[in-house]
Amino acid sequence: MLKRNEIYKIDYLLVVAMALIVLIGILMIYSAGFDPIEKVNSGLFKKQLLWFIIGFVLMIALTFVNYNWLGDYSLHIFIVILLMLLFTVIFGRPVRNSKAWITLGVLSIQPSEFMKLSLIIILAKYLELREMEIGHFRELVIPALLTFVPIIIILLQPDFGTALVFIPILFTMLFVGGADITHLVSIILIATIATVVPMVITYREWVGEESANMLLDLFKNTDLIFVISGVLILIALAAFILHFFFVKKFYRRIYVPASVMSMGLFFSVIIMKYLKEYQKKRLLVFLNPDLDPHGSGYNVIQSKIAVGSGGFLGKGFLKGSQAQLGFLPEKSSDFIFSVVAEEWGFIGSIVLVGLLGVIIYKGIYIALESKDKFGALLASGITTFFFFHMLINIGMGIGIMPVTGLPLTFVSYGGSNLIVSMMCIGILINIRMRKFVY
Amino acid sequence: MLEAFRMRMFFFLGVVTLVIFVIVVQIINLQLIRGDEYREKSRMNMENYVPIPAARGEIYDRNFNPNAKSVVIVSNRPSFNVTMVPSNFKKKDEYRTVMRRLCKLLALPYDETVEGIAKLNPWERVTIKEDVDFNSIVTLATHQDKFPFIDWEASTVRVYNFGNMFAHAVGYTGSISREEFKKLRNFGYRHYQKVGKAGLESEHDILLRGSDGYIRRIVDVRKRTDVEEVGLHPVSGSNMVLTIDYEIQRIAHEAMEAHPKGSVIVMKAASGEVLSLLSKPDYDPNLIISKDNVTTIKDLMEDKERPFLNRAIMSKYPPASTFKLMTAIAALESERWDPATQLYCPGKYTLKGYVDKDFFCYDVHGTNNMEWAICKSCSVYFYQVGLRTTPTRILEYAGYFGLGEKTGINLPGEIPGFIPSGKWKQKTFGQTWYDGDTVNLSIGQGFISATPIGMAAFVSGIVNNGIIFKPNLVREVRSQDNRRVVQTFRPVKMREIPLSQRTLAVVKNGMRMVVASGTASRLSGLKVPVAGKTGTAQTRSKRMEDASQHAWFVGYAPFDAPPEQAIVVVVMVEYGVAGAATAVPVAERIFGKLLSQGYFNAEKK
Structure with missing residues (x-):
């Protein structure tokens, strides 16, 4: 059990940083909810305050339970939340075209947010158990299944953005957990080839650029890509068989890249055929928002205007014209960073990024200092979760990431995300506290 | 702990640091380096200029006497235009019902009117009909529930008091055409303005037209107004005394x-x-x-x-x-x-x-x-x-x-x-x-x-x-x-x-x-x-x-x-x-x- 003096080992900096970010968040939700013409407030900030209180209780609770207990029950937790996710898809009522919520009286919760934490816990446990065998390729199957089952359910909701975060969490945890780097790099390469090829082709078709590049023109022909993919897989097979008989590194150097290329091209054709036009364009608008200034590019353009027009000191609280007059869309959730940047300027943005940085660096530090592998993996998974939310949300607001609709941890309006994030903080404090407990 | 784990965590730390660095650089770029450019864009977003049309000059015959009743060849008559901002309608059904009702009231062909509006920018004010009779305006005003988002504004209509008699000398006015606008934009003409199309109305358009003023409004994305002020008062056009008797x-x-x-x-x-x-x-x-x-x-x-x-x-x-x-x-x-x-x-x-x-x-x-x-x-x-x-x-x-x-x-x-x-x-x-x-x-x-x-x-x-x-x-x-x-x-x-x-x-x-x-x-x-x-x-x-x-x-x-x-x-x-x-x-x-x-x-x- 926890000794009395261990209470002093609570990482206060972490808690203070978090509390400050939540405070900024609530002020910004107040600002975003204010209608300067009707002089009324949407009142979302009050709800967020309520979620904060609930989150705080859960955070404290998670601080005092031994985190290893989470590992022991990780599969149970995972299954329960998976069932909740399934429930949303089957019985949930769509809110803004997405069946992501379970409503309990006045409160609605989003199981997909809780799934993030659950996945981190179960991956940490699995990787701890398989610490020695994780170098084998087959050991990646179970983590992949654990990740992709919820992803598929979330895609059915559909909630593309949320589903997307699971992938970097998986990869980072595999990486930190000791998976073979060749395996990870191969998978990433396959995914990259599979997405980049169709995107480049769609871009050139859309922009209507007169192609001067013969190579890219060849790629327009999907049959040809299939042929290339087939030839490469044959080369890979031949090399693999040779490798089987005469174990030489040379053959491995052929069949690994050849099969990576082959599979990348194969999947690129699949994506080209099955991804809908608007989905491909959405990815492209991220690259160049000016492609569609009235459609999906509108959000990015308005967000950049909000951020840029904030200048050094900002326009002042409740005085951001982009946010207050509604030019900035989704201002209390997806684009809340832009409200901070507009109303509090460079100072405000840097303070917010700094505070988020404190939490992330603290997380990495806690992972490094953890007394056991499970704690280390848990802390690194949580850190990854925070990090990618920050990267994608802020990156989207400042126009360096696609518009995927992820909340900014602790800042954006959203009960489930806030509660889960605060539970994560609780777990981090817990890992830190138990460093000296054996 | 394992050395490999520490190495990989440090690699992750490096990635995090790099990303935060990139984010900060981009924030500096947007807010400090290109701040003025974006401030200008945000100003353009929220400011909306509503023109105040200038009265066009009247035209008299040669015996004009400012102190006596004189022959007025061309004068202006106050009128009403019915306008709206199409994007105010959130539901298509509602839009169609209201438009059908409105077209009936104003005796407009429904299909052509809706098609014409569809070609324009839905966020900008569209004039549905000019010179609407007073009774229709009264109907609109008393039945606002049936005509949501339909507005009317005061305007003037040119009156050629002697009809055919001065047709070729005086000419007539009309909405500025695309080609005319291309030529005239450098002289301060705007796409919504009227311009002389023939005769003296065209030849001396610059003298007759005056210059429009504008109301500067702070608007939100749905064009609701927060602050409104007269940015520039209109200057009426000059009157013209002809040599014609x-x-x-x-x-x-x-x-x-x-x-x-x-x-x-x-x-x-x-x-x-x-x-x-x-x-x-x-x-x-x-x-x-x-x-x-x-x-x-x-x-x-x-x-x-x-x-x-x-x-x-x-x-x-x-x-x-x-x-x-x-x-x-x-x-x-x-x-x-x-x-x-x-x-x-x-x-x-x-x-x-x-x-x-x-x-x-x-x-x-x-x-x-x-x-x-x-x-x-x-x-x-x-x-x-x-x-x-x-x-x-x-x-x-x-x-x-x-x-x-x-x-x-x-x-x-x-x-x-x-x-x-x-x-x-x-x-x-x-x-x-x-x-x-x-x-x-x-x-x-x-x-x-x-x-x-x-x-x-x-x-x-x-x-x-x-x-x-x-x-x-x-x-x-x-x-x-x-x-x-x-x-x-x-x-x-x-x-x-x-x-x-x-x-x-x-x-x-x-x-x-x-x-x-x-x-x-x-x-x-x-x-x-x-x-x-x-x-x-x-x-x-x-x-x-x-x-x-x-x-x-x-x-x-x-x-x-x-x-x-x-x-x-x-x-x-x-x-x-x-x-x-x-x-x-x-x-x-x-x-x-x-x-x-x-x-x-x-x-x-």
């Missing part, structure tokens, strides 16, 4: 009623002030601007008689016998002809050549000198004058009088007449200039052609002893309240042709004799001595038809007074029977009115 215009218009096609110009010789200018057929400008009579406008546009063509300045005809004055001037000025020379007219003239050719006179005129030849319009006499003078000299004088150029009248679309030359004929027909061409030229037939305004300028040159002023329709420009004269239009001397007194005397006497005992003797009954010349132009294509002639009358009065008092009248009737029979009665009524209006009363005017 309403009474003269009215009489000319009445006199031309019987003739489907033609034009009239009444002009002061010594200043170029136009007292009346009209062209038939004409149109009602009120009909053009009302817009709800689409079929009528289309019919007018497609009418084969081309009612929009201002025949006074945009049509050219052979000047016919009126050109004998030019032949006479050229002959006398070049001293190739003694005006006292008597010739016998047997009714035809035979041009000797490879094959002899007969040129006819319409009568047997007997023996005449030049003045009598002008009086009786004896072609046989002028055939010989022309041959003696040589075509070069005749054409040279036609050039001096500017028949081949625009007169410079302040109306848009004027065309020049046409003066042929030997070179031109060689180029166009591959033939040299024959004597037969000269014979035709000397009586104003053949290749030469002139516009009615060109002929008016020519006659004013004779009256004015060789000086031609630029024809002008505007007397002065006044401020919106009419208290101040902003601009006065002074006579502009265009040409000065040195003419000897002897030449002028012969030509003027000849013209006087035309009225006293020649082809225009009908005018001799007037209480003012009129001088003039008739002409019957033959058009080539319809030579054989009965009404294939254009009737000309050019003249001036008073004959004996100083040129300062002289007023030139040009009447052109297309397919009129003969100058004397068709054009002269029109001129008679005009001179009669000029007389009764006191234009020839030296003491009064």
